[in-house]
Amino acid sequence: MRYQSYAYGQNHWEVDPDLRHVLAHYWPAFTAHEAQLRRFGALSGKEVYEVAYHVDHDAPPVLVMHDLDGHRVDRVRLSPAQEALLRELAPMNRPPYEGGSWHHQYALGYLVADPGIYCILTITNQTAYIIHKYAAEFGEWKDKLLRGEFWGATWMTEVQGGSDLGANTLQATRNGDAWRLDGEKYFCSGAGLTDVAVVTARPQGAPAGPKGLALFLVPRMNRAGALNYHVRRLKDKSATRAVPSGEVDFRGSEAFLVGEAEQGIYYTLEVLTVSRLANAIAGMGIARKAHLEVLERVRRRRSFGRPLVDHPLIRRDLTDMAVRIAGGLMLGFHAADLFEKAWDELPPYTARYHYARFLSHLAKNRTADHAAEVTRLAMELFGGLGFLEEYAVARWHREALITPIWEGPSNIQALDLLEAMHKKRAHEAFLAEFIPMLEKAGTAEARTAREVIEATLARLAGSKPEEAQWYAKDATARLADAAQVGLLYKLAETAGERYAQLAALYARRFLLGEEYPAWALEKPEVWSA
Secondary structure, eight states, X not given: OTTXXXXXXXXXXXXXSSHHHHXXXXXXXXXXXXXXXXXXXXXXXXXXXHHHHHHHXXXXXXXXXXXXXXXXXXXXXXXXXXXXXHHHHGGGGOGGGTTOOHHHHHHHHHHHOOHXXXXXXXXXXXXXXXXXXXXXXXXXHHHHHHHTSSOEEEEOOOTTTTTOGGGOOOEEEEETTEXXXXXXXXXXXXXXXXXXXXXXXXETTOOSSGGGOEEEEEESBOTTSSBOSEEEEEOOOSSOTTSOEEEEEEEEEEEEEOSOGGGHHHHHHHHHHHHHHHHHHHHHHHHHHHHHHHHHHHXXXXXXXXXXXXXXXXXXXXXXXXXHHHHHHHHHHHHHHHHHHHTTOOTTOOHHHHHHHHHHHHHHHHHHHHHXXXXXXXHHHHGGGGGOTTSHHHHHHHHHTTTTXXXXXXXXXXXXXXXXXXXXXXXXXXXXXXHHHHHHHOSHHHHHHHHHHHHHHHHHHTSOHHHHHHHHHHHHHHHHHHHHHXXXXXXXXXXXXXXXHHHHHHIIIIISOXXXXXXXXXXXXXXXX
């Protein structure tokens, strides 16, 4: 990798200009865990690079369907390097369940970032989450998941519905002290790898739509020791090849109900919030890795008689990267911080939990845009080499393109945001938090952000339902952009003037639609970090 990546071999904790400030803002206790953060930073800059590149180019998971005796096993074969790396990374899922915080888990995820590797860890985390909160009788499975002895998965999607979970048809029938599932799931990350999956299914007699779904734990092997379901095939994906994704057939598969069947959709939305936050923060981690490649490239490469970094247009593009990454990272961790304060709540929840979910939609949606654009721009700044698969920067763009799709694309985030507004009034807490924050900042850009929030919410409130949906995607981005301006100003109070400058730049570009003002050209502290 030393010939394919400038960022390879660096400790990604030590070279990150923003993460320490963000953690100090939301999780001051990070200093007690700095040795682990530094160790994961080193892993992320070396072993994760090596293994992810190796898997992507040379050794993707392979589905082994039969053993030597002809019995179905439906197990994936991983590269030994990937197996070893996953075991080493597995402890990152423990903090929330062992007296620690979600800030800790997500900070480690940001450092790892690679979405294929991190997806395996995230769906394992989600499985542990469900057992921890709602299925304590399976605590032994949770312990194995957190030790890296088991891998988990979350299987919700069916071919006829996609993100429309209400269209799911997988049937659940009670069978003694367990249930039997019949049907299929179409996009199953972790297929052939997982030892226990979290699966949505509709009990017999349950109503149509999302409220008729229950949530189940489905082990790979049933209690009789037989294979519990079949993996039909693995998907051939553009990226995220480290996580095997496939199609699964259930034929009388043994399953165990989680909690109350009638609460299944709420449990499902909880685990989706866990992964949406992971998606948001890892998206910024992907963007950071592409950014590290570019920073070194523009210092080394010369054009028209001088280093690239001395050209105004290069500095403009570096400014765009810095603004997007800092803003997105703050939004992701702000949403994670709210989740940390509310994740122990049970249905029907309080306003605090509904606001945390509201923020998760803003964060997941907008950070995905940032990740895709930063990595695209990184390829462009490398020129022709940026399009060559033999170098690192091309893969980061391919990997980033999943972030707008996983866990619900932008249309779903917008619809869920509307639901949180209209049914839960979650936007009232948003106003209560961000209007004073922007008033305190007191700049022209902060006033613009306040006006955007008020006007955007007023338009949604004053629109007919169909019109509100029409405007919802733009509104989701606009609210996220205004929030990032406020959060960057807030960070500036403890982390310094650079973040106030980034806030002003963000507002000019994304709220007013202007080009970045030229004063940033001579501000290397803004664009060179």
